[in-house]
Amino acid sequence: MAWDKPGALETRLANREAHLDYVKSTGKALYGGPFMDDAGQMAGSMLVLDITTAEEAQTWAANDPYAKAGLFEKVELRPWKKVFG
Numbered sequence: 536m537a538w539d540k541p542g543a544l545e546t547r548l549a550n551r552e553a554h555l556d557y558v559k560s561t562g563k564a565l566y567g568g569p570f571m572d573d574a575g576q577m578a579g580s581m582l583v584l585d586i587t588t589a590e591e592a593q594t595w596a597a598n599d600p601y602a603k604a605g606l607f608e609k610v611e612l613r614p615w616k617k618v619f620g
Contacts, residue, residue, distance in 0.1 A: 536570075536579070536580070536581045536610070536611045536613075537579055537580045537581075537596075537601070537602075537606075537607040537609065537610045537611070538570070538578070538579040538607065538608050538609045538610075539577070539578050539579050539606055539607060539608060540605070540606065540607065540608040541608070543606050543608075544576055544577065544578075546604055546605070546606045547569075547577055547601065547606055549604070550600045550601055550604045550606065553600035554599060554600045554601045556600075557598070557599055557600055558582070558599075561595065563584045563585050563586055563595060564582050564583070564584055564585075565583045565584065565585050566582065566583040567580065567581060567582035567583065568580070568581060569581075579607075580601065583615060589612065589614075592612045593612060596610060596612060
């Protein structure tokens with residue numbers, strides 16, 4: 536999960552295509568999409584990745600074009616176990 540810096544919508548939009556290309560090219564994302572603010576604008580990201588180690592998750596996140604562009608105010612990487620669905 537990642538939360539955008541305040542006022543960073545233009546940074547998000549400028550890097551969106553590269554981010555989506557990265558997500559697709561790595562083949563690690565099972566689910567994903569943006570968090571929305573009260574005005575209906577993109578304000579963060581949530582992705583569920585098929586990754587086995589914390590180090591792999593950190594490397595993946597650090598290489599995301601959004602991260603490289605300095606979009607995020609906060610990033611939280613957490614293990615998750617699918618139980619149903």
